Amino acid sequence: MRLPSWLSQHVAALRALLVFTVLLGLAYPLIFVGVAKIPGISSRAGDITLIGQSFTDADGNPVPRYFQSRPSAGGYDPTATGASNLGPEDVVDTPDRQSLLTQVCARSLAVGRLEGVDGSRPYCTADGVGAVLAVFHRDGFAGPITRVVSVNQMAAPFVAKYRGISVEVAQPGEDYVALGGVITPIRGDAPAHPAVPADAVTASGSGLDPQISPEYAALQAPRVARERGISLDRVHELIKENTDGRALGFMGQPAVNVLRLNQALDS
Incomplete structure (x- = not known):
């Protein structure tokens, strides 16, 4: 028996709802849970260095002894993440x-x-x-x-x-x-x-990215070395140690994790 057109449209919409619920509500989240279990990724799931922060004083001025992050439209507030x-x-x-x-x-x-x-x-x-x-x-x-x-x-x-x-x-x-x-x-x-x-x-798209370019890190290196009383060569060594390469070896650009770098300088 052929269904009335209005009823067939509702049935089709219900089928689409069920299909997308399974795909996006179940399969998609489970895939990412599985990806998070991959060695090398799961170990960083709770890593605070995945989120950037500002290194400024109470008045918002840069603290000279620290490498500065890139601007953030949300002020590095996880509850206000987003672009401008x-x-x-x-x-x-x-x-x-x-x-x-x-x-x-x-x-x-x-x-x-x-x-x-x-x-x-x-x-x-x-x-x-x-x-x-x-x-x-x-x-x-x-x-x-x-x-x-x-x-x-x-x-x-x-x-x-x-x-x-x-x-x-x-x-x-x-x-x-x-x-x-x-x-x-x-x-x-x-x-x-x-x-x-x-x-x-x-600013970055998320407003929380902790990375800057190696060029920006190199620009800041002389100031940080001077303020901390350490050699410029040592600062460049730390920059290199805290630089992440291209994703999968070919995607994106190398990036310096500012939070890890400043933690290394403090330690």
Whole structure:
């Protein structure tokens, strides 16, 4: 007997529910439980070095004798794990938050000062905000330029003129995109390969990862050696000892576990 169409649809939905319950509610978790029993993985199941932490003082300033972790959108709080959800096109500051670009610029400048290197980056101003202009054209997106505003700066603009037009400073609360301005990041004269690595200025997806790149660890090594009164060679040895290779030998990049490294320095 052929079932009515509405009933057959409900039966099909019930079958799908049962199938996915078995697959995702039983099989999937059991597979991962089995993977966790594999030698070399099960021994690290309760390893606290799988979760990063910040090495800062009560005011949030870096403690110089420790290697610093990468930024965390959740402040290394396991209950607030996650990313900032800000993308590469997030370049304009708003009254309630900094854009991703300005966050990166400010972090790079701070790391440069801490490590004694050039913290400049492309599309960043000298004072650590996104170098972004709102460019107004007579005919919307084309035609002669009639007005230019430095959207992320409330003081003096980072450039005096843009294509012959004087640059204005932004006014608080003004939405220059809504007014017809074309958002235009300005690269500037920063080096193509900044001294401060990308992982020093961007947060991980989970906000809890304990790893940094070997390049970022090498940048911090002279400071840590100086602050602890030990040789730079010994610090580099510890970095190497606490560097994990590529997963399965070919996936990802080598990474330095900051928490294990700082524990080794303390011991």
